[in-house]
Amino acid sequence: MNGGLYRSTHAAPDGQPPAEDGVTVVSVDAQGPGGDQALPPERIPPEQSGGSTTGQSAIMAVGSLVSRVIGFVRNALIGMALGAGVGDAYTSAQFLPGQIYELLLGGILSSVLIPLLVRRRKADADGGQEFTQKLLTFAATTLGIATLLVVAAAPVITAIQASAENTEAYRDxxxxFAYLILPIIFFTGVSALIGAVLNVRGHFAAPMWAPILNNLVIIATCGVFLLVFGTDKNLSPETVTAAQILLIGGGTLLGIIVQSIGLLPALRKVGFRWKWRWDPRSLGLREIGGLAGWMLLYVAANQVAVFVVVRLLNEVAGKGSASVLAFNNVYLLTMMAHGIIGVSVMTALLPKMSAAASEGRYAEVSADLSRGIKLTCAALAPIAVVYAVLGTPIAVVLFQGGNYSNDAALDTGTVLSVAAFAVLPLSISYLCTYAFYSLQGNRTVALINLPVVAVRIGAYFLLAAVLDKSLSAAGMTAANALSYLVSALISLAVLRRRIGRLNLGTVAVSLIKVAVAAAIAAALGFLVLKLLPGTGQPDGKVEALVQLVVGGAVIVIAYLGAALALRVQEISQVVGMVRRKLGR
Incomplete structure (x- = not known):
């Protein structure tokens, strides 16, 4: 989890045409564990003074990369400090505020409140200052009340999410942890609202960089934990002390508080003052509720899936098998690959697709979507192969240490190898989702999501029933991959009916070439791995690092060579560009 902070990760590229109401379409990269889809596009005024869009995009791109890297350091240290058993309980508790926040505010913020703030900023004589103050007052009050009620109900909530197979010590x-972590809901909401106000006023950097403060606080907390309590191989739900719980849980809460405070200077910089104004009737809550309906349906379906996967994984938590912590770590690795490649492609294509769709040029929308699928798959294929072949070395290098044993890291590696098959379907489904957003098809996205989530949940239960308990996290990851594939297939079928021919023939030819190149790279990678010390099951970071460096180099070189020999156009273009740069 990333703290649940709403953030606009991409400013619109220069020259992007405004939408009908004079605001620019910008994509949102908001994710939650368990396979949530992208949230709808925001609409941001083009005339802001926060610097050039290109400059803002560069700042946010760097911020996103830095945040992801530091986030992995944070998660690795959590595992090292707590180990698998206590780490599973901590991660299970961490899912709760994210789930509840999304239901209370997450989806509504991006799909309803931001467009509303934009309209009032343009229409009101005071630039929407008074309306925004009233909205923040109402939202903060309701979030505060909701947070207090949720914290009071913590035992009931955790009892529902826990499994009957969990020990009493694990449930307790x-x-x-939930008592200490659930207040995050309030501060996450406040951070998200402040971030929205900043985005609407053209300031994007602070909302992107603020989560880094959160991560740094948690990293420092884990460092203190290891310094004070050391590494205890016997740390478990039965032996963990109140001081240890208070340190980790309190540090997690402090992180989101620091993140919220870190946004206040930027709020003053854009000239906004948060004054208490209680006037809910003037907000048009009925209109907001009507607009939020489809997004609530979308978010609620996803959160049901998150609830189910956490409950099923809790059945094996603390029993020496990969569980909630491993599942979440692997999910973050999957989203990193998607975030670096898939989101970048979507960011570049969405403005063009939106402009073409608004003028009825659906052939261009289709061409852009096809181009995006081919480029994304060609770029992500070697990453997927690395995850599949080198899953265990990656997990050992990233996560082993402290209280996170070699066996726990190897189990996490198995989950990562399965996640390799989710990387491409995930990004293709997102590309299709953004194509719908360019067509103003939020309702369609919400309706498609219902059978997708149904497949995901059904696969969760089926795989949990047929697989050995030690493979539960891998099974849940496979269920996610299946649901992404279903989402992509349904979306492509609906898009074909909506905009006509999708050039799927050329896409299929390109994907076949990519698959052949990936298969060659995977075969060579497996062969090299078998010849190296540890034969793919490294006993420590040194063996894992050797396998990762050598195996990764072989896979990347083999993939590039095979792709060039097969004339995969997208790879040839990238290699040609690099050659021209080096030639200069």
């Missing part, structure tokens, strides 16, 4: 530990 999740509840203890």
């Amino acid at each position: 530990l999740v509840t203890s």
Whole structure:
């Protein structure tokens, strides 16, 4: 989890045409564990003074990369400090505020409140200052009340999410963490609202960089934990102390508080003053509720899936198998690959697709979507192969240490190898989702999501029933991959009916070439791995690092060579560009 902070990760490229109401379409990269889809596009005024769009995009791109890297350091240290058993309980408790926040505010913020703030900023004589103050007052009050009620109900919530197979000590530990972590809901909401106000006023950097403060606080907390308590191989839900719980849980809460405070200077910089104004009737809550309906349906379906996967994984938590912590770590690795490649492609294509769709040039929308799928798959294929072949070395290098044993890291690697098959379907489904957004098809996205989530949940239960308990996290990851594939297939079928021919023939030819190149790279990678010390099951970071460096180099070189020999156009273009740069 990333703290749940709403953030606009991409400013619109220069020269992007405005939408009908004079605002520019910008994509949102908001994710939650368990396979949530992208949230709808925001609409941001083009005339802001926060610097050039290109400059803002560069700042946010760097911020996103830095945040992801530091986020992995944070998660690795959490595992090292707590180990698998206590780490599972902590991660299970961490899912709760994210789920509840999304239901209370997450989806509504991006799909309803930001467009509303934009309209009032343009229409009101005071630039929407008074309306925004009233909205923040109402939202903060309701969030505060909701947070207090949720914290009071923590034992009930954790009891529902826990499994009957969990020990009493494990359930009590999740509840203890929940008391400390659930207040995050309020501060996450406040951070998100401040971020929205900043985005509407053309300031994008602070909302992007603020989560880094959160991560740094948690990293420092884990460092203190290891310094004070050391590494205890026997740390478990039965032996963890109240001081240890208070340190980790309190540090997690402090992180989001620091993140919220870190946004205040930027709020003053854009000239906004948060004055208390209680006047809910003037906000048009009925209109807001009507607009939020489809997004609530979308978010609620996803959160049901998150609830189910956490509950099923809790059945094996603390029993020496990969569980909630491993599942979440692997999910973050999957989203990193998607975020670096898939989101970048979507960011470049969405403005063009939106402009073409608004003028009825659906053939161009289709061409852009096809181009995006081919480029994304060609770029992500070697990453997927690396995850599949080198999953265990990656997990050992990233996560082993402290209280996170070699066996726990190897189990996490198995989950990562399965996640390799989710990387491409995930990004293709997102590309299709953004194509719908360019067509103003939020309702369609919400309706498609219902059978997708149904497949995901059904696969969760089926795989949990047929697989050995030690493979539960891998099974849940496979279920996610299946649901992404279903989402992509349904979306492509609906898009074909909506905009006509999708050039799927050329896409299929390109994907076949990419698959052949990936298969060659995977075969060579497996062969090299078998010849190296550890034969793919490294006993420590040194063996893992050797396998990762050598195996990764072989896979990348083999893939590029095979792709060039097969004339995969997208790879040839990238290689040609690099050659021209080096030639200069």
